[in-house]
Amino acid sequence: MLAYIIKRFALALAVGLFVSALSFFLLYAAGDPATAILGPSATQVDIENVRRMYGFDRPVIVQYFDWLWRALQGNFGWSYYLRVPVEVVIAQRLPTTFLLGICAIMFALVLAVPLGIAAALKPNSLIDRAALVLSVVGQAMPSFWFALILISVFSVAYPILPVSGSATWRHFVLPTIVLGYYAMPAIMRLTRSGMIDVLDSDYIRTARSKGLTGRQIVFKHALRNAIVPVISLAAAQFGFMLAGSVVVESVFAIQGAGRLAWESILRGDIPTMQAVILIFSMTYVLLTLLADLLNAWLNPRMRLG
């Protein structure tokens, strides 16, 4: 098991480095970082000045390995744009994004798993149809639009929640609903289909014939097997939430890492962008690893594999 974990961890590191290298070169393909830092008012003299100052006049490959060498020593450098150490700004932004992601995935699980079970227990019933409608709407509705609707209702028409910011728990309610609702349909549909498959299996029929109660069959025997793929999906969804929270963070003016990544790309802030991408990619891969380990714990057959 230890060898498996080490192997997966090394793989995570390789993926993180590959992603960071790719993003580094793509950023250069998208435009001159010196121009991005200076903005539209800059003259050519200003741009040349910044190129020399930040070493953008060196070959891109040299710049990448220079960054990598410092990063391996734990030095992510200074943000070109915000003029503070990258670690400082990431330490400020990342907890907010993680908190929002955790709240959203909890919201999605709490809503999706019971609904998925209920829909599976009574296929094609009213509750199944309602769950289907809920999931289709959740998948189809742009989170941007949904966020504005919630703000209109709960911050303007009935002002019980703040419009924007991240100062208190109340600021997280609407963003959690928006982000969680987007993740909910996939989890619910997978729970439903998994439960339908399992409930139709031989061992469940055996359990029924032994006289076990419905609750025992669903929660002790069926759900434990049906939930295995859901865990992997939830881990993947959480990863998407971290990277994809940029829209929600923008609408609710939450100062999170998603928006930091977007802003650093727009402004050619290479040290910040590289650090955020490395952290996001590592988090995503580690979440997948944790999901695999959890699945192995829940399903003994997977341990053998």
Next chain:
Amino acid sequence: MNSVRKMVRGVGIVFAAIGILLDPGAAFAQKANDTFRVIINEPISSLDYYMGAERMNIIMSHHLYDTLIYKHPGTGEFVPALAESYEVVDGKTIEFAIRQGVKFHNGETMTADDVVYTLNKVSDPAFGALYKIAVQWIDRAEKVGDWRVRLHMKEPNPVALEWLAGFIPIYPQAYYEKVGREGMATRPIGTGPYQLESVDPGSYWKLKRFEEHFKGSPKGNAIGSIEFRLIPEVNTQITEMMVGGADFTWGFPPDVAKRLQGRPGIEVHNVPILRIVYMLVNLKKDSPLKDVRVRRAIMHAIDRDKIMKTFVGSGSQVIHSPCNPVQFGCATEVTKYNYDPERARALLVEAGYKDGFELDMLVAINPTTSRAIQEALIANLSAVGIRLNITSQHWAAARESWIGKTYPLMLMGWGSWGISDVAMMTSEFFNGGDVDLVDDDRVVSLIAKGDSEIDRKQREQYYAEAIGRIADEAFFLPLWTYNVNYAVSKDVSVTIQPDEIARFFNATWK
């Protein structure tokens, strides 16, 4: 039906009550807390002014720091600030009498040494001021008396006072030497009317009144605190205004301005600004645009007045020169190309393009070059046979394409640094440098003379002749001036000027 209404109303009352219980302060304006809450839509990158590169940095610097002189936003006159007076000794020398008794935020007294130190430090190429253009004209500064400083320029610079008044704040020598660039970025010390209270880099900045701000300052600080909060999304910005969560926001489009008009507690204003929108012609690339008749045809084909009124707003005006008419040196008595599609078609036939042609246009993505404007241009030009292929790029990439002379036509906006002088506008495009896509010898020569001449009348003549030729030859396709919308709480009095430098230090409670 009545019962449904009652139920909805009941739910509303319950929700509102919950809201007040959860956040009793939300419903009240911040006048009671003496805090002016400003929403900004782009971050303030660095509080070390010389290391910042955005308009918000300039705005913040006017609050934290002071300059030797100050340009009065209403009259345009240069008035004393950290210098009690100044004298233009000759075309390359200005002497300043430094004001005594001015305190920095850390309690130290500002001296002539601080002034000399700042001017010499920031103009040294090794310092690496991000916007070199603002300081590179300085040769050196020297102390010529206890409170007298003499500034020497490398060459005569007709906009020297503009730079000194708005873009060269004075730093405290001892403090800067101690904390360096990084310290100044996080704990800035200046002489400005406000000092930094707290900051969350990239998202939130709070300033408090500097009680010892010098007497006789042209700046005010009537309001106790000013909060800057970054909200990038325009709908969230206006919603915060509507629910009383902010006192000021700006830069929203005309349709949003209409939605905000008439909302209780909010005033919506529109002010024309120096920024202009234009199409840049590249004569260094082979295309039909090399023929002046085609360039003139494009100008005749675009219904600038209609597009501007529909998508830009009433605060703008159609322009015919490569500059904003309010800028010094911007000649407006030039060849005008009125909307006349028939004339445009005739010119194209004359130029040998009876069946029209395809033309690539680069758009530098910006609020001034919105998709709606692009579509309108496509429709107008298509009507006379010019089929536009549009490529949109963010500024960094667009700038490379510009210098690389990749596209024959470009749609862009330019703000002139908020300086009302064509040296910061027309000269940028026709100085014979990397970004000059026309390189007309006559124009380059006239612009060079205008940029180095001190006599204002003579300068005006050089620029007028250059601008006249640019318009005649349609070397530059001017569209319209831009404008900015802003919304402010009815509790506050604050005015935005055409230079886009928001002077919140002059705000007062009503």
